[in-house]
Amino acid sequence: MRDAILVLNAGSSTIKLALYAVPQQGDAKLLCKGLLDAHSAAPHLIIHDTSGAVLFDHRPDQAGHHELIAALLDWTDEFLQGGRLIATGHRIVHGGRRFVSPVRIDADVLQALDALTPLAPLHQPRGLAPIRAIGALRPQLAQVACFDTAFHSDLAPPVSRFAIPRRFEAEGLRRYGFHGLSYQFIAGQLARQSPPLTGKRSVVAHLGNGASLCAMRNGRSIDTTMGLTALDGLVMGTRCGNLDPGVVLTLQRLHRFGPDEVERLLYYESGLLGVSEISADVRTLLASDDPRAKEAIDLFVYRAGAGVAAMAHAMAGLDVLVFTAGIGENSAEIRARIVAELGWLGVRIDDQANAAGRRRISTEASAVTVLVLKTDEEAVIVEGCRKLFG
Structure with missing residues (x-):
């Protein structure tokens, strides 16, 4: 038996997924990775083990996020063999000024993130869709949002500023920066390796x-x-x-x-x-x-x-x-x-x-x-x- 965290990284077209065993002590261990595509004409969920072997290949005739997420959660329960899925973590592209570190998702947080959609129309809806699906399917399962903008949250004027009337900056029109999760990982790699x-x-x-x-x-x-x-x-x-x-x-x-x-x-x-x-x-x-x-x-x-x-x-x-x-x-x-x-x-x-x-x-x-x-x-x-x- 093992506790696990499911990570969903929603891009502009597909969702990358990864399942990690999380011991109370020590590093998380990658168990498997996969891809979920609910937007193409041929919906597809595929999961591979760490060597690349296919563990699960699900190709329904028709499916949206809800159906594919349900299939993913059911498969995860079976794969863990009595272990416990304790949380799902999500990449959210835009956190605005409010969200500068990982946060547990509740109705208030979800509403605030939805309000940021005009600032990331390509990505924000795709990141929030699986959160809503999991919330409907497993309302007691903890969900966590991690933000691409968070790594850049310390940016300050003049770097963060646009040359527009100051009143708009007070409304949040400033430079935020993105790809922060990737940059955070690379910063960690440099610190460890060099x-x-x-x-x-x-x-x-x-x-x-x-x-x-x-x-x-x-x-x-x-x-x-x-x-x-x-x-x-x-x-x-x-x-x-x-x-x-x-x-x-x-x-x-x-x-x-x-x-x-x-x-x-x-x-x-x-x-x-x-x-x-x-x-x-x-x-x-x-x-x-x-x-x-x-x-x-x-x-x-x-x-x-x-x-x-x-x-x-x-x-x-x-x-x-x-x-x-x-x-x-x-x-x-x-x-x-x-x-x-x-x-x-x-x-x-x-x-x-x-x-x-x-x-x-x-x-x-x-x-x-x-x-x-x-x-x-x-x-x-x-x-x-x-x-x-x-």
């Missing part, structure tokens, strides 16, 4: 379908590329990144775009997909001979390089550059191209080490240590749950 690097001026590049940078020192966020929403900063899969606000005004005036149309354009139709008109997937674009694919990649790389330089400015220098997340961990070509943009900073990589995806890919002559580290947001969430419950 303690001398912890105090160095570091930029972490979380490059995936959503992409951002974080300037970090001593495990704290100094600056980041995302702002009020997860639209800002780098070019992303379908999101525009940094954009002249006049573009929105022009769309409204010339094309009569309303708020919903602008939101759909900037969140779902822009970024790599919008520029290439081919795909939001870097792998597809890198393999394509279409000049539009090259132009999209060129823009992605240029903005990433410029962003790293801006983060270095926030710390008056750069000592460490970390690549993480789907693209950062897996695309040697994108890493090489971004580093090439930063040659003027003295950044150099070993091509063989980069191609092999080694932990350290910089040369001995490089003025900046360049690392490739695998992130694990689910591990941060389970530890957040454990700390909350003591």
Whole structure:
């Protein structure tokens, strides 16, 4: 018999899940991982053990969150063999000003998080849907929210401020930053694996379908590329990144775009997909001979390089550059191209080490240590749950 915590990490389309055994003493132990997709035409729940073997593969003809979550909870009960599921932990993208650490979810918290949906329309509803489903199915099961914005909660003016009338800042219109669970994990990895690097001026590049940078020192966020929403900063899969606000005004005036149309354009139709008109997937674009694919990649790389330089400015220098997340961990070509943009900073990589995806890919002559580290947001969430419950 064993106690366990189920972690649900809701992205823009699917939910990553992980089940951990949680002893009263010692580290949590990963038991299995999986993926839940309730939004595609073919709903699917699949779970693998730590070696990759399939433990559960559920493909109902029709299902929403409620049905797939019910199947997941029932399977978990059986898998634990008399053990106890003591909590579920959830990644919530936006915590606003109120939520800066893990919190147990009740009706008041759920209402407050729902009110933040306009600031994260792509992610917030997806994060709250499984919470509601579990609340209906297992009302006595403790649920915990962990926030992507929390890691950046110490950001203060001028970093946190927009140059708009001050009264709007009082309403909460400020820069929050995101991908905080990933940055928290990387900060912990640096502290454990390379303690001398912890105090160095570091930029972490979380490059995936959503992409951002974080300037970090001593495990704290100094600056980041995302702002009020997860639209800002780098070019992303379908999101525009940094954009002249006049573009929105022009769309409204010339094309009569309303708020919903602008939101759909900037969140779902822009970024790599919008520029290439081919795909939001870097792998597809890198393999394509279409000049539009090259132009999209060129823009992605240029903005990433410029962003790293801006983060270095926030710390008056750069000592460490970390690549993480789907693209950062897996695309040697994108890493090489971004580093090439930063040659003027003295950044150099070993091509063989980069191609092999080694932990350290910089040369001995490089003025900046360049690392490739695998992130694990689910591990941060389970530890957040454990700390909350003591």
